[in-house]
Amino acid sequence: MLDLLWLVPVIPFIGFLILTLTFGKLPQLAAGVVGAGSIGLSFVFAFLAGSSFLGAELTSYSQTLWTWMSVGDLDVGFTLYLDGVSLVMMYVITGIGFLIHVYATGYMSGDPSFARFFSYMNLFVSAMLILVLADNLALLFMGWEGVGLCSYLLIGFWYKDPNNGYCARKAFVMTRVGDAFMAIGLFTLFVSTGTLNIQEAMLEAEAQWVVGSAVATAVTLLLLGGAVGKSAQLPLQTWLPDAMAGPTPISALIHAATMVTAGVYLIARTHVLYLLAPEVQYLVGVIGAITLLMAGFTALTQSDIKKVLAFSTVSQIGYMFLALGVGAWSSAIFHLMTHAFFKALLFLTAGSIILAMHHEQDIFKMGGLRKDLRWSHALFLIGTLGLVAFPGFSGFFSKEEILASAMANHDGGYILYLAGLLGAVMTYLYSFRLYFLVFYGKKTHDGHEVMGLHLQGPLVLLAIGAVLAGLIHIPVEGVFPEMEEHHPSVMAQAAMILLPMLGGLLAWWVFIKGKVDTEKLAGQGIGATLHRFWFTQWGMDWLYDKIIVMPYTWLAEVNKTDFIDSIYNGSARAVRFCHEVMSETQTGQLRWYAISVAYGLLLLVVLGVLL
Amino acid sequence: MSVLFYGSAIIAILATLLVITRTNIVHALLYFIVSLLAIAVIFYTLGAPFAAALEIIVYAGAIMVMFLFVVMMLNLGHVTQDQEKAWLTPSVWIGPSIMAVPLLAAVIYAINLNQEQMAHTVVGGKEIGIALFGPYVLAVELASMLLLAGLVGAYHLARK
Amino acid sequence: MEMPTVTMQVIPMEHGLLLAAILFVMGMVGVLTRRNLVFILMSLEVMLNATGLAFIVASSRWGQVDGQIMFLMILSLAAAEVAVALGLVLQLFHKRKTLDINVLGEMKG
Numbered sequence: 001m002l003d004l005l006w007l008v009p010v011i012p013f014i015g016f017l018i019l020t021l022t023f024g025k026l027p028q029l030a031a032g033v034v035g036a037g038s039i040g041l042s043f044v045f046a047f048l049a050g051s052s053f054l055g056a057e058l059t060s061y062s063q064t065l066w067t068w069m070s071v072g073d074l075d076v077g078f079t080l081y082l083d084g085v086s087l088v089m090m091y092v093i094t095g096i097g098f099l100i101h102v103y104a105t106g107y108m109s110g111d112p113s114f115a116r117f118f119s120y121m122n123l124f125v126s127a128m129l130i131l132v133l134a135d136n137l138a139l140l141f142m143g144w145e146g147v148g149l150c151s152y153l154l155i156g157f158w159y160k161d162p163n164n165g166y167c168a169r170k171a172f173v174m175t176r177v178g179d180a181f182m183a184i185g186l187f188t189l190f191v192s193t194g195t196l197n198i199q200e201a202m203l204e205a206e207a208q209w210v211v212g213s214a215v216a217t218a219v220t221l222l223l224l225g226g227a228v229g230k231s232a233q234l235p236l237q238t239w240l241p242d243a244m245a246g247p248t249p250i251s252a253l254i255h256a257a258t259m260v261t262a263g264v265y266l267i268a269r270t271h272v273l274y275l276l277a278p279e280v281q282y283l284v285g286v287i288g289a290i291t292l293l294m295a296g297f298t299a300l301t302q303s304d305i306k307k308v309l310a311f312s313t314v315s316q317i318g319y320m321f322l323a324l325g326v327g328a329w330s331s332a333i334f335h336l337m338t339h340a341f342f343k344a345l346l347f348l349t350a351g352s353i354i355l356a357m358h359h360e361q362d363i364f365k366m367g368g369l370r371k372d373l374r375w376s377h378a379l380f381l382i383g384t385l386g387l388v389a390f391p392g393f394s395g396f397f398s399k400e401e402i403l404a405s406a407m408a409n410h411d412g413g414y415i416l417y418l419a420g421l422l423g424a425v426m427t428y429l430y431s432f433r434l435y436f437l438v439f440y441g442k443k444t445h446d447g448h449e450v451m452g453l454h455l456q457g458p459l460v461l462l463a464i465g466a467v468l469a470g471l472i473h474i475p476v477e478g479v480f481p482e483m484e485e486h487h488p489s490v491m492a493q494a495a496m497i498l499l500p501m502l503g504g505l506l507a508w509w510v511f512i513k514g515k516v517d518t519e520k521l522a523g524q525g526i527g528a529t530l531h532r533f534w535f536t537q538w539g540m541d542w543l544y545d546k547i548i549v550m551p552y553t554w555l556a557e558v559n560k561t562d563f564i565d566s567i568y569n570g571s572a573r574a575v576r577f578c579h580e581v582m583s584e585t586q587t588g589q590l591r592w593y594a595i596s597v598a599y600g601l602l603l604l605v606v607l608g609v610l611l
Numbered sequence: 612m613s614v615l616f617y618g619s620a621i622i623a624i625l626a627t628l629l630v631i632t633r634t635n636i637v638h639a640l641l642y643f644i645v646s647l648l649a650i651a652v653i654f655y656t657l658g659a660p661f662a663a664a665l666e667i668i669v670y671a672g673a674i675m676v677m678f679l680f681v682v683m684m685l686n687l688g689h690v691t692q693d694q695e696k697a698w699l700t701p702s703v704w705i706g707p708s709i710m711a712v713p714l715l716a717a718v719i720y721a722i723n724l725n726q727e728q729m730a731h732t733v734v735g736g737k738e739i740g741i742a743l744f745g746p747y748v749l750a751v752e753l754a755s756m757l758l759l760a761g762l763v764g765a766y767h768l769a770r771k
Numbered sequence: 772m773e774m775p776t777v778t779m780q781v782i783p784m785e786h787g788l789l790l791a792a793i794l795f796v797m798g799m800v801g802v803l804t805r806r807n808l809v810f811i812l813m814s815l816e817v818m819l820n821a822t823g824l825a826f827i828v829a830s831s832r833w834g835q836v837d838g839q840i841m842f843l844m845i846l847s848l849a850a851a852e853v854a855v856a857l858g859l860v861l862q863l864f865h866k867r868k869t870l871d872i873n874v875l876g877e878m879k880g
Contacts, residue, residue: 588879590872594802598710605717616782620790627794627817631801636809643813650824657787657831662839669846674853681857682809685864698806707803711796718792722785732834742836754847761851768858
């Protein structure tokens with residue numbers, strides 16, 4: 001069954017081709033069957049290939065489909081590579097992707113561009129599968145760019161609103177900044193190790209590079225640039241909140257569960273290189289810690305339900321980066337998987353709420369919905385408990401693992417641990433703020449649950465996943481170096497579990513009991529300053545506007561006439577002037593021509609006589 | 612023979628002078644034919660009897676007749692003649708003459724640079740025929756193509 | 772048809788060339804002066820004819836056949852040129868009812 005692995009990325013691509021080549025003429029039912037069915041079929045094959053992989057107890061399996069390019073020393077094959085990490089990623093992408101597709105058939109029902117939506121979605125899944133199954137970095141980069149393209153297309157899916165187009169462009173350009181770093185990193189790696197095959201490059205690097213050497217630092221930093229761009233970490237995180245302009249299933253699939261975690265996957269995939277550059281690895285952790293705190297504070301101030309979830313995604317990916325930074329590779333992948341479940345659940349449930357509220361996304365206009373939206377309420381609560389790592393839910397297992405690893409890390413891990421703990425408090429605070437504001441309090445609007453098997457069915461399955469995914473054992477032993485089990489003391493464990501709950505308590509105290517007037521707090525004095533600071537993502541957008549966008553537009557303004565072009569324009573003008581002078585001689589008068597010829601003749605004869 | 616040459620030369624020059632000054636086209640054509648006949652005589656005196664015959668047959672006989680036909684078809688009557696009179700004021704001759712005189716002077720100066728005598732042989736039709744279908748056969752082919760093009764072009768253009 | 776060779780000595784080549792030059796310049800003056808297309812064509816024929824004369828003179832000077840062959844070429848050129856040119860003149864006159872080249876000056880660059 002393992003040799004059917006190639007079907008896993010190919011089937012969604014075939015789905016994309018069918019949906020594209022019919023030019024959206026397919027009826028909605030057929031488009032939905034093709035769109036969601038191809039992912040379901042892909043999941044079946046992924047499952048078959050995966051179970052025979054696990055059954056055979058292999059550490060890795062690779063399948064070469066064809067030689068992509070072979071130039072000089074560069075030999076890049078279209079080769080799929082399966083091991084524990086890519087297996088987990090493949091399951092997450094096809095499994096959760098399938099559920100989101102099924103949900104989307106309900107959510108997008110009636111949209112005039114229904115087929116176009118699913119063709120982009122299928123292309124995305126195909127590209128994402130190529131990304132995680134790639135055996136070499138060139139193929140990985142192709143998938144990487146492919147998902148970036150689909151992300152752009154889907155954020156701007158409702159392109160008639162110019163703002164959506166702006167958000168799509170912002171996401172595309174900002175991730176492109178990271179991708180440029182990544183491409184340079186790949187070149188450097190190739191020059192240094194002579195191969196782009198991931199496993200070979202790792203072995204070469206391990207053999208050649210000295211720990212902490214310049215080349216190791218450079219390559220890992222450049223790859224980190226790519227990862228930071230894709231995974232929306234500091235300083236390239238500002239695109240993800242704007243990416244919420246896309247349809248909600250997109251936010252769930254691309255901007256929560258799969259694509260944005262590609263950076264985590266990349267770093268985990270190339271972890272050998274990071275072990276050779278400890279400073280950069282620590283930097284990964286620091287970036288994660290700062291990002292998770294920043295996003296946590298910002299999530300606390302947002303009023304759009306999807307933006308709150310977007311910032312919580314940024315924050316959770318920050319946790320994964322933190323885990324990578326302290327060398328807890330498998331914990332990062334584990335958290336990636338559990339996060340995919342509960343965040344997809346949260347986004348899709350948010351989508352249901354938005355549907356029920358007739359596309360109202362402002363949480364201050366919701367409230368008291370727990371009676372009207374029973375399904376959404378229950379599912380959202382499960383997702384929230386997963387997100388805040390409530391004991392017993394999936395997020396608990398992965399997050400505790402990360403915090404324990406950070407605590408046990410001796411090289412500055414303690415600061416990261418404290419940041420993670422503070423972040424956990426923040427997670428409780430903003431998650432329950434969101435939950436309380438939406439489902440409790442005074443009811444202002446009526447909502448009617450939109451019911452349907454293809455809406456609630458996937459949500460229930462995701463909810464089961466969000467509860468139980470923590471019990472799954474991910475098969476990554478052969479991939480990452482062995483880690484000793486961390487058993488923090490009982491006190492520390494109790495602190496890790498109970499301290500964050502204070503955040504939930506605070507949220508209850510503020511938003512249910514109403515002990516604090518939040519509007520008054522955020523409206524004046526230092527509260528207002530802090531609110532503004534947090535709300536604007538610590539002023540990052542403003543900063544980029546000032547230091548990049550404005551100088552750039554200023555330069556464009558100054559160089560409006562393109563002074564370098566004036567050389568070429570000048571020569572064109574000179575030629576045109578000569579042409580005009582010459583065309584003046586074309587009077588159309590025969591006599592004039594005859595006289596010119598005669599004068600020429602005279603000149604020639606006189607010259608011939610004289611010389 | 613030299614009397615014949617110089618006499619014909621004078622006739623040719625005078626006739627050509629009349630060609631370029633006449634206002635009546637038919638008169639001008641007739642003077643041109645006179646000039647051509649005089650030049651044919653000069654060809655004969657220079658030992659080129661074949662060329663002399665062609666000058667009369669082709670130039671005077673064919674080309675000039677073509678002119679005559681066209682003049683007839685255009686039916687240019689007195690109106691044209693009066694028009695020509697109005698156009699040919701003395702002043703229009705000044706510019707071209709000013710140009711012609713130095714050109715002629717330069718050519719004459721060039722001719723006089725080396726004094727040469729004429730040869731004494733007559734080159735008849737037989738030699739020309741041998742040369743035409745010997746070394747110059749390609750030129751003959753080219754001339755035939757040119758004439759064919761002229762034929763097709765004239766047929767196409769003159770059609771109503 | 773043998774000609775007495777004695778009589779031919781008296782004519783120097785320069786005189787033949789001089790005649791050709793005079794005829795050529797007269798033709799040129801005609802081309803530059805005239806406004807009627809038919810007259811211009813006729814003056815052009817004068818110039819061509821003068822060129823032919825120059826070739827014959829040269830042929831006679833060297834006693835070679837080549838000059839006369841060039842004259843033949845000029846003759847065929849003149850025939851073809853006149854045929855096409857007169858066809859154009861006919862068409863022009865039909866269309867524009869005039870042969871004044873000052874009026875027929877539309878091909879301005």
